Amino acid sequence: MTLEDTFEIKYIPQAVFKVQPVTRCSASLSGHTEAILVVAFSPDGSMLATGSGDTTVRIWDLKTETPRHTLSGHKNWVQSLAWAPDASVLLSGGMDTQLRVWDPKAGKSIGDGLRGHTQCITAIAFEPLHLDKDARRAATSSKDSTVRVWDIRVRQCLFTISGHTAPVMSVRWSGSGLLLSGSRDKSIKVWTSDNGRLCRTLAGHAHWVNHLALTSDYILRRGPFDHKTTSFADKDAAYPERLASCSDDFTLFIWDFSRDKKPLARMPGHQQLVNHIAFSPDGRFLASSSFDKSVKLWDAKTMSFMTTLRGHTGAVYQVCWSADSRKILSGSRDSTLKCWDLATKKMQVELPGHADEVFAVDWSPSGDRVASGGKDRILKLWRS
Amino acid sequence: MPQNEYIERSIKLHGRRFDHEERTRKREARKVHTESHKAQRLQGIKAKIYNKKRHNEKIQLKKTIKQHAESMNKQKSAEQPVQDGAVPTYLLDRENQSRSKVLSNMVKQKRKEKAGKWDVPIPKVKGLDEADVFKVLKSGKRGAKQWKRMINKVTFVGEGFTRKPPKYERFIRPSALRFKKAHVTHPELKTTFCLPILGVKKNPSSPMYTQLGVITKGTVIEVNVSDLGLVTQSGKVVWGKYAQVTNHPENDGCINAVLLV
Helix, strand or coil: CCCCCCCCCCCCCCCCCCCCCCCCEEECCCCCCCEEEEEECCCCCCCCEEEEEEEEEEECCCCCCCCEEECCCCCCCCCEEEEEECCCCEEECCCHHHHHHHHCCEEEEEEECCCCCCCCCCCECCCCCCCCCCEEEEEEEECCEEEEEEEECCEEEEEECCCCCCEEEEEEEECCCEEEEEEECEEEEEECCCCCEEEEEEEEECCCCCEEEEEHHHHHEEEEECCCCCCCCCCCCCCCCCCEEEEEECEEEECCCCCCCCCCEEEEECCCEEEEEECCCCEEEEEEEECEEEEEEEEECCCCCCCCECCCCCCEEEEEECCCCCCCEEEEECCCCCEEEEEEEEEEEECCCCCCCCCEEEEECCCCCEEEEEEECEEEEEEE | CCCCHHHHHHHHHHHCCCCCHHHHHHHHHHHHHHHHHHHHCCHHHHHHHHHHHHHHHHHHHHHHHHHHHHHHCHHHHCCCCCCCCCCCHHHCCCCCCCCCCCCCCCHHHHHHHCCCCCCCCCCCCCCHHHHHHHHEEEEECCCCCEEEEEEEEEEEECCCCCCCCCCCCEHHHEEEEEEEEEEEEECCCCEEEEEEEEEEEECCCCHHHHHHCCCCCCCCEEECCCHHHCECCCCEEEEEEEEEEEECCHCCCCCCCECCC
């Protein structure tokens, strides 16, 4: 025993607000006549858009929990949705290879579909608001192994990036103004966003790259909207912007994509392919969902494994965070959603109710609601 | 039988006759007529065989024409018709997506349960004759005792089953007639799985048969469905489920059953 012991006190900035865990299903909204494939809350949390296999996009009113608009125009499954950071425009893409622009308030299509891709559109990413306050540009990735950058106002394809040799499954527009694309040719490529020049290729994965996540995802998504008021939030992330990628080779990688083409860390541990990853809104933690029926938590700062969250009895398809970075929600093939607590690292609430696989979950950025949709064609809204 | 490739040799040495090209062309041009003539004149089994052959040829021909027609209008192919079974992008091109997972709709199941617990696909079964099921075996030093029975039907014995000492064994279940697996059809999915049997729940003929594990037509068996990935409303995996046997296993050498959903 020494007389004097040094005590190391660690403290981390916490969110000043608290999101209550969702516990009950407040509404089961039918309307789609085919499986719901994608669910997206608007950045201000006031509207909800869903894309479905019945070729429509629906916009739901969250105050009354009723359908507001049915947007038809696509000719095939709608598989990807993206809100402009200022919530003025909604983009949708799908199997029919065209990108459609919608006015979510009026519920109308702005012009005809934008054509260019030759195969289905897999992901859409808007330019962050601080780089361009008009939200003019968006990037789409497609199965035809190209990424296209569009000007939404002029309704034109600005340039096409074709460097990948296999379907591009995920695209991100980083806060530093670089385009990131993850492809099934096992590589992630970094491009400049003004002319689409290749900056570097991030190689390391041994199989398909399934999904990309940025530490700044939440900030970029939220745009100007805060949890209290609609003012500009502080744009500086708590930590430098990092990229995480997950792959069919059961591993995750973390990259410092703006500087280095070598990964910062390789994080094995999953026993099956990793389908989806998400950074916590403060960028400290990383959650990954895998087909091995587990969700794993990683510390994004030390790049080390934290814990495994087990409980699902089927492949876990999607994972998302609450706005205060204290809770995780996962949707699975076993038809349930589960809400996990970061502090106890245990399951907090189990949310059964869907009759079949849950394809898409999203936690409202304002934190009060969760939306989930799946193969049973019913959109469910969950509240605390 | 030719002893050598003498025709080829002759062609190589002397060439073909001068009107060979013309003759083959004409024969080819004439072919439809000769074949039509043949089709009209043949009789009996020969006609049947020949017409069948011509029918198949025509189907093939039409198929190839259709394929060529499709490849002509390529720009249309982008606009494929909307297919069923929409999947999100992350499930595109994934193999091992066994679509034979089940809509485990609890409500539906409960409604059916209410309709009648034993509302089964085969509600009535024929009674089994005792003499048909059991074969009397003679035992004892002089073959005078007749209390041993051999079961003539398919049976299921549990795992780790050992026979009683032969001296005291009353019911003999021949190992050749013991089954471990059944081909179970899911009525809604219309797919069949080979699943391990867990037990015999009810043989409607007699409770004694249930005890002995005799499987005949109409018997309700419990099968292990954990591979199917059925889940309850709360997300728990369903393990055992009942199925009713639809065939005569003793005649067919396999057990076919239909799942009771």
